[in-house]
Amino acid sequence: MESKVFNDPIHGHMELHPLLIKIIDTPQFQRLRNIKQLGGAYFVYPGASHNRFEHSIGVAYLAGELAKALQTRQPELNITDEDILCVQIAGLCHDLGHGPFSHLFDGMFIRRAQNGGRWEHEQASVDLFEHLVRSNNLQEEMAQNMDFIKELIRGPLDAHVAEGNEWPYTGRGQEKSFLYDIVSNKRNGIDVDKFDYFARDCYHLGIKNNFDHRRFFVFARVCEVDGVKQICSRDKEVHNLYGMFHARSCLHRRAYQHKVNKIIEVMITDAFLKADPYIQIEGSGGKKFTLSTSIDDMEAYTKLTDGVFEEILNSSSPKLQDARQILNRIITRDLYKCLGRMTNIFTEDMIPQLKTALAVNGLTEEDFEVVVTNLDYGKKNENPIKNTYFYKKRKFNEVSTMRKDEVSRLLPQHFSEKTFRVYLKKNEKLMEAKTQLKEWGERNNIKILED
Structure with a gap:
């Protein structure tokens, strides 16, 4: 296979490695074409029609761009092309596990269907990634990097083992700890996943994005903090990073948790709960699963997309009448008040x-x-910048955090509401x-x- 170039409205022309193309051309990844990035927000913002498919490709591209920038700028880090490819695969597959209408499925529907049980799309992404590799005979291409890729997506694979160990990962040694900051940064949340969805969501929502991730790439540098290598930024970039997190809270206020969006998602959840016992999805061995039990079988889960909304809406089954009635109320704008x-x-x-x-x-x-x-x-309620380290111009080995009073008196006193x-x-x-x-x-x- 050859690499391919995608023309993206956000990042322009993105050239991706042949192995990434192999993953993209699988049923498990193609299902992301039919899962809305912003869930019910499409019923509020007419432009919010984008899907997890293009977001995932964008994250893979940005993961590669940041890793390549560090490789070029700091050859002493010994970043290999294999490292870069693994980071890109993790970026590509980090959202494989999303269900219908994205966060609605794991954050609302599954919790109510399982009476408060916690099941997260990150674990489903790992499970579906394993299923993708097996089903499409990609074991040889993944070779020794399966655990590393899963760790990049999910974090330490065994939380109990990780608790007692200084270094909780097995995919790469501590000398390459910074690679775990790229796709899903557990320390401060500054990662390429956010860089893509900030830019992409703002574009489709019609909201201005004030954060420039390309500038972050220019000033990103790996420094050692308490014996662990982390991706740090220039001290003068602290205002931009505060701006990034402020932009995040604005997106939540104006779109992700918009009052109409939230109630539409509640209504979709109510409809799914009423339809749950009557939706049958064929999984491995011909076994049938419902909406809520499909998470136990990745073959069944692969078939589950936003299309279940239309399936309920267009059904003539009396068993789905209550669910159909709720979805009809969404279509006719007879929303909960x-x-x-x-x-x-x-x-x-x-x-x-x-x-x-x-x-x-x-x-x-x-x-x-x-x-x-x-x-x-x-x-x-924690200030994310508290866990972010900065270096000074030409003083790459002198890193420190920055207190709020060192930055500005105009910063928020509280970080949640x-x-x-x-x-x-x-x-x-x-x-x-x-x-x-x-x-x-x-x-x-x-x-x-x-x-």
């Missing part, structure tokens, strides 16, 4: 009490949905429910804000 929002002293453990108080006048607790919106800089929105599923009871919520807020000294 927001009764108000709360911040400050309201907490998640108060949600059952609130639902009980609202379940009057013919309404039940199931008629209400409380949606929690978390906005942060990527590290919950929560908003709670109360939605009603039965719109004919809107006025009664709004009155009940307002009275509950007054009794509990919690301000109910209009939205």
Whole structure:
């Protein structure tokens, strides 16, 4: 095989290695063409029609560009072409495990289907990558690098073993620790995955992107921090990195956790839960799986995409009538109604009490949905720059962190906030429910804000 050139609206012409093309041309990767990058946001932003397919190719390209920049600038690091190819494969396959409507599937649907059980797309990406390699006879090409690629995607493969070891990875030794910063940076979140989705999502959403990842590549340098090599940046780039994390929080506020987007995703989740027992997907050995159990069989999971939305919507089965009704409400814009929002002293453990108080006048607790919106800089309430090291001009071996007061007095004092929105599923009871919520807020000294 030969390499191929992709003409991308974000990064221009991207030339990819033949092995990457082999992976792209598999059913397991091609399914990403039918999984929306931004889930339900397409129902809010008409331009947000892009998919995980093009994002994954973009991440592979950027992973290679950053690794090659470090290889050229610092030959003493002994970055091999094999290292670069592995990092690119990890970038290409890091999102293989996303289900229908991306984060909706693992973050909302599976948790509710399994009564709070945690299952994450990162582990599914590793599982589906293994299935892809086996199903397409790529074992020889992957040779000795399978564990390394999986670690680049997921992190240490055995968390229990990793806890007691100074170096938790087996794919590469500690002398190449910086390679683990490129695709998924567990220390501070500065990685090429974000670089691509910031640029790509802003482009399709019609929102201006103020962060230039190409400039970061110019000033990126591997330095030693407490005996471990990390990718560091010039001290003067600290403002740009704060700007990057601020851009992340803005994207969450304006798009990813937009109030209409969130309720549409709740409605899709409700529909999937009602349809779950009746959707049959054939997996390995001819065994049948539902939406929620397909995660246990990668052959079945390969067949699961956003297409399940249309499958339910166009079905004439009486068993899918309730699910179909909810999806029809999305299409006709008969959405669940927001009764108000709360911040400050309201907490998640108060949600059952609130639902009980609202379940009057013919309404039940199931008629209400409380949606929690978390906005942060990527590290919950922690400042991500706290774990970022900087070098000075011509002083490559002198690295340090930078305190907020060394950077600017205008930086945020807090790095996370929560908003709670109360939605009603039965719109004919809107006025009664709004009155009940307002009275509950007054009794509990919690301000109910209009939205």
